[in-house]
Amino acid sequence: MSPRAESTSTGEVHEGQPLVGRDLRTEELVFNMGPQHPATHGVLRVVIKSDGEVVRSLEPHIGNLHRSSEKIGEELPYYQWLPYVDRWDYLAAMNNEHVACMAIERLGGLEVPERAEYIRIIVAEVQRILSHLMAIGVYGLDLGAFTPFLHQFRERERGLDLLDHIAGARLLYHYVRIGGVKRDVSKEWIDELEVFLDAVEKRLPDYNTLLLHNHIFQERTCGIGVIDREVAVRWGVTGPALRAAGVSWDTRRDAPYSIYDRFEFDVPVGPSPIAGVAGDCFARHWLRVREVTESVKIVRQALGQMPEGPVMARVPKSYKPPVGEVYVRGENPRGELATYMVSEGKDRAYRIRCRGPSFSNIAVITEVSEGLLLGDLVAMIGSLDIVLGEVDR
Amino acid sequence: MTNESDSQGSEAPPEDPVTLRALALLRKAHPDAVVDAVTTGRHPYIEVTADGLCDACLLLRDHDELLYDCCHLVTGVDRPDDQQIEVVYHLVSYARLPDDEYRKRAEKNDPWVALKVRVPRDKPEVPTVSNVWTGADWHERETYDLVGVIFTGREELRRILLPEDWPGHPLRKDWEFPVEYHGVPIVPPEAQ
Numbered sequence: 001m002s003p004r005a006e007s008t009s010t011g012e013v014h015e016g017q018p019l020v021g022r023d024l025r026t027e028e029l030v031f032n033m034g035p036q037h038p039a040t041h042g043v044l045r046v047v048i049k050s051d052g053e054v055v056r057s058l059e060p061h062i063g064n065l066h067r068s069s070e071k072i073g074e075e076l077p078y079y080q081w082l083p084y085v086d087r088w089d090y091l092a093a094m095n096n097e098h099v100a101c102m103a104i105e106r107l108g109g110l111e112v113p114e115r116a117e118y119i120r121i122i123v124a125e126v127q128r129i130l131s132h133l134m135a136i137g138v139y140g141l142d143l144g145a146f147t148p149f150l151h152q153f154r155e156r157e158r159g160l161d162l163l164d165h166i167a168g169a170r171l172l173y174h175y176v177r178i179g180g181v182k183r184d185v186s187k188e189w190i191d192e193l194e195v196f197l198d199a200v201e202k203r204l205p206d207y208n209t210l211l212l213h214n215h216i217f218q219e220r221t222c223g224i225g226v227i228d229r230e231v232a233v234r235w236g237v238t239g240p241a242l243r244a245a246g247v248s249w250d251t252r253r254d255a256p257y258s259i260y261d262r263f264e265f266d267v268p269v270g271p272s273p274i275a276g277v278a279g280d281c282f283a284r285h286w287l288r289v290r291e292v293t294e295s296v297k298i299v300r301q302a303l304g305q306m307p308e309g310p311v312m313a314r315v316p317k318s319y320k321p322p323v324g325e326v327y328v329r330g331e332n333p334r335g336e337l338a339t340y341m342v343s344e345g346k347d348r349a350y351r352i353r354c355r356g357p358s359f360s361n362i363a364v365i366t367e368v369s370e371g372l373l374l375g376d377l378v379a380m381i382g383s384l385d386i387v388l389g390e391v392d393r
Numbered sequence: 394m395t396n397e398s399d400s401q402g403s404e405a406p407p408e409d410p411v412t413l414r415a416l417a418l419l420r421k422a423h424p425d426a427v428v429d430a431v432t433t434g435r436h437p438y439i440e441v442t443a444d445g446l447c448d449a450c451l452l453l454r455d456h457d458e459l460l461y462d463c464c465h466l467v468t469g470v471d472r473p474d475d476q477q478i479e480v481v482y483h484l485v486s487y488a489r490l491p492d493d494e495y496r497k498r499a500e501k502n503d504p505w506v507a508l509k510v511r512v513p514r515d516k517p518e519v520p521t522v523s524n525v526w527t528g529a530d531w532h533e534r535e536t537y538d539l540v541g542v543i544f545t546g547r548e549e550l551r552r553i554l555l556p557e558d559w560p561g562h563p564l565r566k567d568w569e570f571p572v573e574y575h576g577v578p579i580v581p582p583e584a585q
Binding site: 350 | 434435436462463464465466468470471481483487488490503504505507526527528529530531539552553554555556563564
């Protein structure tokens with residue numbers, strides 16, 4: 001229930017807010033958004049203290065999806081722990097596997113065959129395209145536009161089918177393995193992949209007509225929920241939200257892992273030239289659209305360069321990396337996923353720590369949401385594109 | 394055990410320039426704070442005292458040649474054999490981008506630095522760095538929640554992932570599965 005704070009909004013008029021007028025007496029109200037709420041994208045509970053329609057302060061409560069994957073990692077051998085990694089950011093399972101496998105391989109100094117590296121890049125970038133398509137479509141849904149959501153699902157289904165063909169699963173693949181990937185890709189699969197890339201490129205302008213260049217969409221997102229450069233860096237915000245704030249950092253380019261240094265691609269940085277300011281909801285949305293194009297470029301280059309050869313290194317049945325530690329980070333669709341792993345020479349890790357990008361990305365709303373209208377808070381959370389599986393791990 | 398990359402000959406392993414530079418500046422400004430340092434290999438780090446942690450972090454954040462403006466991750470590692478808990482901080486800089494030369498030289502290929510603090514297991518108190526980097530706030534709460542490290546000098550250290558009344562800190566090595574939680578029986582993994 002609300003604490004009976006004697007606050008009135010007399011003399012305090014917020015821009016674009018006709019309902020709270022000069023003579024209307026309001027009082028602070030504390031209420032829950034979530035844990036079951038379509039706009040929180042999962043089981044996130046936000047306790048909001050509001051004055052009328054204006055958010056005064058809020059406190060996110062997380063942990064509803066906590067499955068203790070770090071604890072499980074201490075109990076299971078490395079290869080048995082890998083499937084749990086898929087469940088962190090379940091919209092980017094391939095990227096999670098990639099980073100986790102790199103950490104385990106670096107602990108033991110294991111070299112991955114050339115062709116496997118290329119396949120890893122290809123599936124990771126296809127996954128990034130699918131994840132961004134989802135983010136783009138669902139963001140429309142958050143703001144009341146149902147059509148783009150259905151449009152993106154058409155392309156996304158195609159992409160999921162592609163990954164299904166090589167991994168045997170639609171969402172949680174367990175395809176990237178310690179030392180390589182599960183199985184090779186065929187010529188037919190590559191042909192299908194090229195058809196998919198063409199379709200994505202052809203359809204992107206359609207999405208942009210529906211959202212990016214839509215006047216209503218721009219009104220809802222431009223200048224709303226601004227996370228500026230200083231705030232973003234201080235809170236550890238990464239990924240599209242950081243770049244939208246004007247920081248030109250992409251781990252793939254600036255601290256290249258795997259074989260990302262072999263590809264040419266642009267790193268778009270906010271603000272968007274179309275509308276809005278740096279770090280607002282519009283810039284974050286625009287950036288994802290731009291990144292889809294860049295991912296398509298990377299996949300095409302990787303397909304062109306990919307050599308023939310084995311896709312799996314010789315890994316001993318009982319893989320026991322020597323005593324040591326590693327810290328590995330990679331660019332996931334939602335930001336920088338990082339893993340700190342400590343080995344004591346056993347077949348399982350002594351300690352595994354995962355940095356889920358969404359964890360830091362959602363923490364920032366405690367600071368930046370003050371003064372937002374409730375409807376804009378939905379736009380704000382949606383534009384951060386969090387996945388709760390990764391926040392809670 | 395395959396370990397190809399470690400058997401590359403007897404020449405000295407390359408030093409990590411990023412950690413070396415941070416170490417030199419730290420030793421100059423706060424000589425008492427630095428306990429130990431590892432500057433080679435895949436995971437170089439600087440070990441500092443708990444008392445000197447805040448000074449070290451402020452220097453790493455504010456010095457013009459360092460500018461580590463983001464605390465990427467805070468980790469607690471329980472070491473019951475040494476009766477210690479390690480708290481590890483991974484710091485990155487977005488203000489200063491790495492040069493190409495660095496990538497060729499360093500084995501870890503990635504310009505982060507790591508700080509370590511070792512505290513006794515029965516009194517695991519570490520001063521907070523959430524006033525240096527706001528983003529460390531939630532990471533500290535998680536480290537308290539799962540490993541039981543007490544961060545001092547900050548407001549309300551509460552659990553973040555587990556329920557308020559959850560027994561103990563699960564990532565301690567001697568943590569035991571509770572028999573039940575609010576009437577729900579819990580089956581430990583070895584019995585499943």
